[in-house]
């Protein structure tokens with residue numbers, strides 16, 4: 557059989573070279589599994605693409621790193637900021653989140669490679685690095701993972717570069733039991749780890765931390781990563797004791813069961829917590845980033861909101877922003893949720909210009925009024 561006649565009975569779905577197909581056609585021992593091919597007899601081998609681990613991603617040149625730097629104000633000034641995605645995937649399955657749907661599993665970058673990324677960006681002029689991992693702390697679940705965290709954070713300090721956590725760090729994984737969901741899990745703070753992640757000495761460390769509190773008091777049931785309220789408060793106090801100057805505290809409202817009582821108690825609980833936190837560090841700039849629930853594709857929450865008939869706007873440009881309420885609850889309209897979002901965003905808010913990477917919207921929400929949202933929603937309709 558010639559090569560060209562072989563081609564006549566194969567319909568290739570080619571993406572660069574597919575050695576398995578050549579081996580098959582030439583009758584050679586297969587080097588790898590057949591993928592992405594349909595034979596004329598209808599037999600199909602679906603394309604399988606194996607996501608690379610972050611550790612295998614190509615390092616940028618200094619020039620590319622320089623061109624990719626952004627500039628944001630943080631407590632260090634208006635500084636060049638680089639980025640590092642040191643981990644993809646997550647061990648959790650929060651019902652609103654798309655990360656568990658990636659199908660990659662959890663994968664992490666070694667400290668050696670992570671520090672190379674930081675070195676290149678430091679050489680390119682970065683003063684601070686946003687680490688945008690989905691779950692940087694999932695490495696604590698692996699042998700030696702806690703030491704990896706210390707190696708990366710200490711390495712950054714030695715380099716003189718600060719680290720920010722715009723995607724958030726799971727507080728439950730900063731406990732002595734590293735957040736494992738056993739009855740007997742030790743939920744006391746791992747102070748050394750917390751200091752390594754959030755500590756700020758005015759020179760290096762963490763200038764801004766995003767804490768995904770999500771449902772800190774009511775509605776926690778869907779989120780295995782969340783702590784009981786008392787333990788949550790204890791962890792938050794440990795975080796504030798590190799001296800981290802700016803905290804963006806993320807909460808999500810508009811869940812199907814949310815009613816006025818729930819939101820009033822949420823407001824009261826967070827207000828009391830913030831009062832205690834500012835007593836520990838009166839200089840801490842505390843911001844509430846109040847998101848509204850959104851039907852992110854492929855998530856159980858998206859299925860649930862549609863099944864319950866609570867989603868009011870199908871436009872992904874609206875709900876995709878995460879700030880604009882688009883769902884009713886069983887007890888409140890999306891307009892009422894919008895008012896609550898504005899109200900909760902104002903809790904003890906400091907007048908900071910330092911924001912999380914999408915915090916400017918949080919700032920806009922906190923200065924909005926109920927009338928603003930009515931006008932916007934009327935225009936939208």
Ligand code: SF4
Pocket residue numbers: 646647648649650653654655656690691726781
């Ligand atoms: S919200 Fe965070 S912890 Fe939950 S599944 Fe998504 S990435 Fe994981």
